[in-house]
Amino acid sequence: MIPLNAEDNVNSGAILQAVNLHYGYGDGAMALQGASCEFPKGGFTLLLGRNGSGKTTLLHHLNRLLAPQQGTVIFKGRPLGSYPQREIHRAIGLMFQDPNDQLFGATVFEDVAFGPRNLGSREPEVSESVRTILDDLKIAHLAERPVHRLSFGQKRRVALAGVLAMNPEVILLDEPTAGLDPEGCEDLFGLLRVLNDRGITVIMATQELDAAVDYAREVTVLADGRVIATGDPATVLQDRDLLESVCVSPASPGSLPPSTGNWALVHPRTPSP
Numbered sequence: 001m002i003p004l005n006a007e008d009n010v011n012s013g014a015i016l017q018a019v020n021l022h023y024g025y026g027d028g029a030m031a032l033q034g035a036s037c038e039f040p041k042g043g044f045t046l047l048l049g050r051n052g053s054g055k056t057t058l059l060h061h062l063n064r065l066l067a068p069q070q071g072t073v074i075f076k077g078r079p080l081g082s083y084p085q086r087e088i089h090r091a092i093g094l095m096f097q098d099p100n101d102q103l104f105g106a107t108v109f110e111d112v113a114f115g116p117r118n119l120g121s122r123e124p125e126v127s128e129s130v131r132t133i134l135d136d137l138k139i140a141h142l143a144e145r146p147v148h149r150l151s152f153g154q155k156r157r158v159a160l161a162g163v164l165a166m167n168p169e170v171i172l173l174d175e176p177t178a179g180l181d182p183e184g185c186e187d188l189f190g191l192l193r194v195l196n197d198r199g200i201t202v203i204m205a206t207q208e209l210d211a212a213v214d215y216a217r218e219v220t221v222l223a224d225g226r227v228i229a230t231g232d233p234a235t236v237l238q239d240r241d242l243l244e245s246v247c248v249s250p251a252s253p254g255s256l257p258p259s260t261g262n263w264a265l266v267h268p269r270t271p272s273p
C-alpha cells in the first residue's frame, strides 16, 4: 500500500509524480483507481493503455485541471495543489485530446498570444515569440486566420503553439497525432525531440506506438485506472502478454526495437467529438 503522505514519496529525480490517485467522474465509474507513477525530469514518456484506461484523466491531474479525490500529485518535490494556478499553467502545458476544447482566440495569433500576455509579457516580446513559434510549427501563414476556419490538423498545431508560447517545463500531450497527416506527425515528433533535448519533459498519451516509440525514453502502461507497467521502452514493450492485455497487436515491420517485435495498438483512435 502506498502511503498518502506526499513528503514520504518525493523522488528528487522526478519532475512530476502521481501518488495513489483516485478519481471518479460522478456517474459511479472510477477513472483512476490508485494510479501511481513518476515522470523523470527531462524524460520523454509515452502513456499507453486501451480506450477508457484513464490516460486523459491522469494527464488532467498532472496540470491540476482535475484535483485528485484521493492521492497526490507532486511537482518538483511539492504537492501540485500548493502552487498558484498561474504558475502551474505556465510551467505545465497541456495539449488537449480535442483542440476544439483548447482554442478560443479570435485569430491564430490572438489565441497563441493569450497565454504570454496573461503572464504580463510586453507586446513586442509577445509578438516576436508568437511569430517564431508559428514559424517553427509551419503555420505562420495562418496567423490572421480565424480559429474556427482551420482544419482539424491546423487546430492541433495552433494548440501546440499555445502551449509552447508559455515556455513550459513540462509538455503534456493527449494523443497529439490523431488527425495529423504523416508530415504533421513527423514535424511534431521532430519538434518534440528538439524541445526534449533542451531539457523539456514530454509526457504523451498515444495510440500511435509505432510512430512514437523511437522518441520515448520511458513507457507507462495504464489499465483500469492503474499503472500496470513502467520502464524503458525496450523492457516494457518486450512483454507481449502485457501488450496484448492492453490491446496491442503485431503491426508494421521495423518500427520498434528488434527485441520488442513489431507492435502497435489495435484500435487507432479517431479524434473524439
Ligand SMILES: Nc1ncnc2c1ncn2[C@@H]1O[C@H](COP(=O)(O)OP(=O)(O)OP(=O)(O)O)[C@@H](O)[C@H]1O
Residues within 6 Å of the ligand: 025, 026, 027, 029, 030, 031, 049, 050, 051, 052, 053, 054, 055, 056, 057, 058, 097
Ligand atoms: N467527462 C466524463 N464523464 C464521465 N466519465 C468520464 C468522463 N471522461 C472520462 N470518463 C470515464 O473515465 C474513464 C477513463 O477515461 P479517460 O478519458 O481518462 O480514458 P483514456 O485512456 O484517455 O481513453 P481514450 O483512449 O478513449 O482517450 C472511462 O471509463 C471514461 O468513460
Ligand SMILES: [Mg+2]
Residues within 6 Å of the ligand: 055, 056, 057, 097, 174, 205
Ligand atoms: Mg483519452
